[in-house]
Amino acid sequence: MPAFAVDPGLILFLFNAVAVWPLMRIFRRAGFSPWWALVIFVPVIGLVAVLGFLTFRRWPARIAVDPPAPTRKARRTA
Template sequence: MGIWSWLIILVFSIVMLYPYVRIIRRTGHSGWWVLIMFVPLVNLAMLWVFAFAKWPAVDRANT
């Protein structure tokens, strides 16, 4: 693969990760959790953890 292929992959990854970071940060968690997406099987487990965990940002809004 040439340099252009790697550049396209990098740009595509950044474009795809940005919305996920925004969503995770809105839940009150660190945006660095998005790196879990790159670990096979752990990413599926974390999806379920985020789905059913208490979100600090939502808890603060309800009090």
């Protein structure tokens, strides 16, 4: 193995370590606990889990800003 080869696991760890700080800020601004950003360190599914969490959850910080959804009338059946 050449002397300049770097372990891919080390590169992934460094990428995750750099990504934790911005993710903590995003979670804090979204109204979630910033500690959710540490899920990124779970191998293989960490980044997908964090991005899925931010994408598909309703942000508590937006609930106060958005008006409530209009209620639909019940459909009458004969």
